[in-house]
Amino acid sequence: MPQQPQPGRTSRTRPTTRLIRGAALAASLALLPLATACSGGTDDAAMNSDPSKISAAPAAGVVAPAKVEVIAQLTGCKPKIRIEADELRQGLCHTPKVDYLITTFPEEKYKQTWLESAAIYGGKYLVGSRWIVSAKEPKMLEEFRSKLGGTIQQLRGIGPTPAPKAS
Template identity: 80%
Template sequence: MRGAALAAGLAFLPLATACSGGGEDGAVANRKPPEISDAPAAAVVAPAKVEVIANLTGCKPKIRIDADELRQGLCHTGKVDYSITTFPEEKYKDTWLESASIYGGKYLVGSRWVVAAKPEMLEGLRAKLGGNIRQLQGIGPNPAPSTS
């Protein structure tokens, strides 16, 4: 039920802001047009449901985790598998990233969502979804320097 309310709220948000009055006479006519981002759909989507983000990447996800703190879906394509994880609050995403940092790697991170994929796929996904690519450090021994 909570998810349906959130989805409905997100669906009506662009309509509510587009239909708001200009305030001052002529202010609407003098406004600059909105800037176009690298991923125009991302402004409408994020934060969103796993299924909405997956649809933007051209996949139908298989939901692996459906919990209060997060939802995670796996996308399988002929080339690669990747996961999309969404969070009801930013603090849950931050905790997830902190936990994932022990493994290291690169992730595409947006507003209350994370995509885990092969590093070479992240730029293409970023063009569709927006977000930022983040490198997590990882823990463990560093390789010894080469003696040759």
């Protein structure tokens, strides 16, 4: 026998239930762009990279590719956006341990151009799918790598190289 509504009660859902449903809907809509950005397609960097050099950081699925703010949050800072252009976005993170830059690119080709340009300066960079992290203290890149994934690339630079330090 079907249950009859009790007198004095309407068949409307409770406010708490509506809030929970609304929160679940908002959360799923917030994650939708990240899920669709990580499509099954491959790009040149993925085909040319050595799988043994790529770490599987737990958060790497969220990072590749991502916004400056997402990467900054994973590394523990709130970035100050320095560059907002069609080719890239760059944010500065300042923490008690280290200052570092997070650069994201709308396409892989812009990342490759940036790396080629940075090669004249040399240095170490943490490189991921359409993002790069550069730090004043290169040793911090290993810590970031465990959170973000990617590979650490040493760019040679031009000019004389410093003499080896005496041990």
